[in-house]
Amino acid sequence: MYLLLLIQCALLSWYLPSLLHKRMRRVITEYPPSDFPLLYPKEEHEYHTFHAKFLLMNRIMFVVGIAVVIGLMVWGINVMQEHWMMLPWGMFMVQMIPIMVVEASEFNHLKALREKNKSPIRVAGMQSRGIKDLVAPGLFIGWIASFVGAIVVVAWTDNFEFAFLGDAFSTVLIVVVMNILGYLYLRWLLSGKRLDPYQDPEDKLRYSKAVTKSLMFLSIAVSVFMAVTRVLDVNEAQYLQPVLMTFYCQIIAYGSITTTLKGVKLEDINFDVYRQSSQGY
Amino acid sequence: MLQIMVDIDSDVPLFTQLTDQIKSAIASDTLLPGAKLPSIRQLANDLDLNNKTVAKAYRLLERDAVIQSKGYRGTFVHPDAKQNCGQDINDWISAEVQKLVGVLREGGATDSEIRIAFTNAMNK
Incomplete structure (x- = not known):
């Protein structure tokens, strides 16, 4: 278990942030503000500072995380108990803070792009971006099946009784709420307000595919995790829950970040729309 | 695309x-x-x-x-x-209205009478 927690520290506070940092650095190096001014509404040094702070925050998280795990080992605390289930989750929540900051700053960045865009020309692709248009049928069916399957499995553990606010009821409620929130967020991303005013429609489609795939995996992971947790609970195997939790945290972080990064490769993005001479989209 | x-x-x-x-x-x-x-x-x-x-x-x-x-x-x-998509409804409307105006003029209606009649018809 200690090893799994160390791996979680390395993955979430070192490896994945390094991937993101490398990508941010590549963008500003290969597509500098001098050539692509429309991509950078703020001063160049602000981006460099932000990248450095992001890396520093993650390195600090990594050191603190490793220190906590070593501390638990030294004090001989047995983390293979049900009430330690929240330790990997707590670590996960803290470790994700820098990535959440990046997400939030991305929305601010896009808002600044929209405010600076004065072009009267607007372009859109004539390709439908419904959920079923963007992912393989197998993944879509898997998403529905995992959602329904999780509810059936949880109901089965409660002999299909579903006592109001009982464990099974709460678990199903979480599965339903998480899937609905995921679906609404996806719908907003796919057909909501245009975030990047310059983005090439082809890039928008590619990004939509990557995000849809990523969110589908995430929803499947939530459903499977909740069902398995419930099964462990009724079979008195709660000691496995911390292990399951750290696996879950690592899978959702790795899956969502790498799916998006691989789905939208820098080489495929049309950066010419961010040149000064661009007519603007 | x-x-x-x-x-x-x-x-x-x-x-x-x-x-x-x-x-x-x-x-x-x-x-x-x-x-x-x-x-x-x-x-x-x-x-x-x-x-x-x-x-x-x-x-x-x-x-x-x-x-x-x-x-x-x-x-x-x-x-x-x-x-x-080759058919333009505006062209068709113009042609039909031209035909009707021609018929009404031949029947002795003045332009102002035709305009009033059109306005009344559109307002119904």
Whole structure:
């Protein structure tokens, strides 16, 4: 278990942030503000500072995380108990803070792009971006099946009784709420307000595919995790829950970040729309 | 992928820019019969337009049998879109009105009488 927690520290506070940092650095190096001014509404040094702070925050998280795990080992605390289930989750929540900051700053960045865009020309692709248009049928069916399957499995553990606010009821409620929130967020991303005013429609489609795939995996992971947790609970195997939790945290972080990064490769993005001479989209 | 471009400063109404471009894409086989089109909400948000503008364009295209709505499944290019998008309803209206005005003048009606009659008919 200690090893799994160390791996979680390395993955979430070192490896994945390094991937993101490398990508941010590549963008500003290969597509500098001098050539692509429309991509950078703020001063160049602000981006460099932000990248450095992001890396520093993650390195600090990594050191603190490793220190906590070593501390638990030294004090001989047995983390293979049900009430330690929240330790990997707590670590996960803290470790994700820098990535959440990046997400939030991305929305601010896009808002600044929209405010600076004065072009009267607007372009859109004539390709439908419904959920079923963007992912393989197998993944879509898997998403529905995992959602329904999780509810059936949880109901089965409660002999299909579903006592109001009982464990099974709460678990199903979480599965339903998480899937609905995921679906609404996806719908907003796919057909909501245009975030990047310059983005090439082809890039928008590619990004939509990557995000849809990523969110589908995430929803499947939530459903499977909740069902398995419930099964462990009724079979008195709660000691496995911390292990399951750290696996879950690592899978959702790795899956969502790498799916998006691989789905939208820098080489495929049309950066010419961010040149000064661009007519603007 | 077909791209639609609108100029919000243009004198041409936005819905006309949309219908014209969709029709010309169908005429040039860039959009084929049966192709699924974006939803009204998606296209309106992508172009930063009001939903009603896109809805009006889609409604006019549907009236001309250039596109067809299939409920929750979405909107598609009509199977006979290529033939239908060649027909301009405005040309047809002009021709029919010209014919009728000619008949009324031959019958001795003055232009002001014809105008009043048209206005009354349109207001009914």
